Amino acid sequence: MDNNIDQSSAPLQRSSSISSSTSSSSYRDFAFDLLNKAVVKGNKVVESKPGSKRAFAINTASSLFEKGVEKYSASSSNPRHGRNGSIELTDEQISHIESMADSADAEKRPKSNHFADKLIEKLLKSMLPPDIPEREVFEKRLNDPERNKRPGLSITILTSNVKQLAGKMTEFFALQYEVLNIIAWKQPSKTISALVLYTAVCVWPHLVLAYPLLFILFGILIPGYVYRHPMRNPQLVKVKKRGQSLFGFLFDTPETSIVEDLINDDYLREDAEVASSTYSISDEMSETAISASQVTTSEQDSTAENGGKQERAKHRKSQMALLINLRDFQNLTTDVLQAVNQGEKFYYETAGFKDERLSTFIFYGVLIATFALLFVGRFVPWRLIFIQAGWVGAILCHPKCKQFIVESHKARKVNAAVQKVKEADSVPEIVIDEIDRALQQFDRNDIIVDDNPEVRIVEIYELQIKSILKQSWSFYRYSTTIYDKNNKARIAGKRPSGVDHLSKVYPPNDWKFDFGLVNKWNLDTEPEKFLRDRSLNQSLFIIKKEEKDGWIYDNMEDVVHSDIIYEFRRRRLYRECYRYGRPPKQPSNY
Template identity: 25%
Template sequence: MNYAPRTLRELAALKDILYGSDSTTADQVQDRDHDHDQEQASGPADQRSRKDHLTDKLLERLFAATLPVADTTPAGDPSSDVVERLQDQKNRPAFSVSVMARNFSRLNSRIGVVFKLQYRVLRVITWRNSSHTFSTLAVYSFCCLYPFLLAVLPIAVIVIGFMVPAFVKRHPPPPSPLPSFPVPSEGPPLADAAEFRPVPELSRDFLMNMRDIQNAMDDFTRAYDKIVHKLARPTSFKDEQYSSAVYLALVLAGVITFLAAPYLPWRHVFLALGWIVISVGHPNARQVIKSSHELYMSPQEKKLSSLFELWVEKDIVLDAPPEVRHVEIFELQRRGTDVAEWETWLFSSSPYEPNSPAHVGKQRPQGVRFLDEVNPPPGWKFGHDSVWKLDLQPLGWVQQRSVVDVNIEHDSKWVYDCDHDDGRKGEWRRRRWCRTCERQPETDLH
């Protein structure tokens, strides 16, 4: 397969994707910003790079404008995770097309080792080489039966996977027409040491890495869509009845697993699971499993699904009434010039008790003038049949708030400030009104 561009036009287009329309680096662009005289004296190439720089700046501003400001997003807002990501990345470089292109080129020249490891794992799972698969299963079996070998495994990987091949490369075995065990040669090194360097740009390996990244992105999106499609209904509570049944089943399974876990032979469990997973990857096993699934498993899965749906419809009943809370408001009145005359002042969320900071500091209480102007808390609404009712037990809220220096008039339900020395009532009196409110759905808030 030919991985190189077939025409110079394709090569130029690929270079434009990686670096922009010219090879100007970010440092050169910044130097050009600080030296206006050099910009005026520049040629057509500099004009193109200046145009790309302006495009880059425009994209950066557009990207920054779409992000929320950290101070204006409440903690409970669903987009607060975006603010946290912004805070975590505040010491990192901002979005830039040139930086993204440069970093992509650097990543693409070094990511080949990841895909090599991926292909080796796939060869083992798909039984491309049976001896390699059985060797991997043998190592896995020993690690399951003797878990202390896991501490030696990283060292063995470094020695056998990196150092031994590097030594064999410097001391290659002598050539022989007969098949023999490759024993490294003795004496001084016969070849240069292997160097781990990034692959050259626009080379065959570089373009193969681009192809693998392209396919990996497609594989990730397909897997993501399948997982979301499978988990959307049981976990999102969009179908609340079905999700509730799944929740109960998972909780029950979790309890059973928690109780049974200490008595399970986990070494043999992991050993059996590993062999089963690898065995399923064999081509012959896949054919047998596929045919058996169509003949035997699919009808049983449909029966179990129908039984589960029937259980959900009969036993999972969601007819709970909306959440109801009681809200309170305090009617404040102030004594007028006449001892027996009281002026209605306002309705406040605070009782404005004598020892409150606002009362001691002679601050004006905050509230609304009329009772009809009182609104429910955010996210709540007053019910259709709910009305304001006077609290007939003022001693309860007085004791609950530890209010002191007050006198309670049980007949009228007013709570007065302490009497003066001359026997007059205090300057303020208050009483509590209550009303029920219901939780408002989010769809009604918009």
């Protein structure tokens, strides 16, 4: 009896669960339809107002919605569960599972449908006009198959890469500080060695290829072998320094190099901090190593304690190196940005003809230098010049040369001030102004960059309209199109693009009208020649010989009046516009 009751109640429970799942799926489908309608409506708004802030916001929201729709579609297409809880798979899904790799690392499929890529693609279509060349560049980069094989944009991966890069740049920053120390004569022996190597490269240029091989041999391979198979190093007894070195009188000076004055103080401060932190950590490591070497077999507890100290010292060293590298990495990016800004300043201002006289002077100088190098360069002793330039530059960076450079700079300033006072005492002030004015006039006439402006003709059409039932013409608008019977806007019943007054007609970008003739438009009184030169269909127009105003009428022959109610006539107006030079290029600000 109980079994019968249980069996009869089971279908009722199953039917109630089916009805609840059906209602939930219907609500889900209803929300899904609303979401699709919202996305379609948003895309229409974007198409109607491209490039606006509203279009940017709608693009971002629609990308999020589309991502949710894709996830919902993927979840709705998942296999359903059977009666006993098992998953019912199709033959296609089973064959796909069999063809999959054994592990995730065996075959990594690229994610070409990343959210960031989709968002960038939608922004590219809505924000950038289709006629600019930058759009093609962005589309090429976005659709690059090699780029699509790489992972998409991820803040987690980006942060992890920056952290790992900062932790692995210790050797790079050590090399940076070492180069600065060599240039500033902090270690004279290394500076002289670098000068000798530089001289050898200038004399025998093939050493440029030999130096990297020597570094690989003696800097990487041999130390690696010695580390694996350590040699027996004799224990040398340290002795104190006695007397003065052979060339100590050349290097012992309280002065600093002029390079240290040119370099930012942050570098020198960080260099000292790096040295002090490295020294303290190495001391702790050496003390730990010494204490560990003195351990006997009976002191196992002290051995474990020293091992813990050694591990803590290593951990502290790695954390300290990471912090120092992060700060150096930050300053390195700052220096890179400053260098990029200086390069942009040269590219967009100095070499971009913002100051046309200076840019023209640089152009002639570079042109003359190029021809001189091409035709006279083989007769110049370049080796001797480079050797002398390298040694002279290094000697000028020596600390003892700093005082001579500073004194010569001060003497030059004093001589300039004395000369100015003498000129003020001997020449009246009015004469000085005349001399300065003459010098400025000569300076301006040194290089003439006053080119003639570029002249072009711009045209516009004055349209007038008349009903077929009337005889009087009325003004319609000024337009850039001739608005004939085959015009698409006219066939669709739309007004042509244009303005209602000539004062609202502006020249093209970077062009200007003559300021003395604001609304001086010329009338084209030869409409036949205009139609012939433009290869227009003359059967669409009628030109009345008795009129001298240049009107071109619509040809209303063989036209059903029910189709065309209005007749148009137009005449061509033109004037000159000038371009004296486009504004200089500006760097892009991201």
